[in-house]
Amino acid sequence: MDFVSGLTLSPSKKNSVWVIVDRFTKCAHLLEVNTTDSLDKLENLYILEIVRLHGVPKSIVSDRDPRFTSRFWGCLHSALGSRLHFSTSYHP
DSSP: OOESSSSOTTTTTTEEEEEEEOOOTTOOEEEOTTTTOOOOHHHHHIIIIIIIIHHHSSSEEOOOHHHHSSSSHHHHHHTTOOOOOOOOOOOH
């Protein structure tokens, strides 16, 4: 899971893409979002677009974006029964 940001506005007025890849099927989901979208909005989008298609994942690997390291996101996945894993911080 990661975000691609700094894009020009899409016709639906979104400026970022949330990239979610299923490591088993290698299926990539590209979801239009705004950099200012709240965690509630991201949670709803995640459940509507990802959990609906693949079910609740056993584990998730994401970068250390503050949206993913927040207590809210951790509690959501704890309630769903998923484990969160974070990739190493960026280092050149």
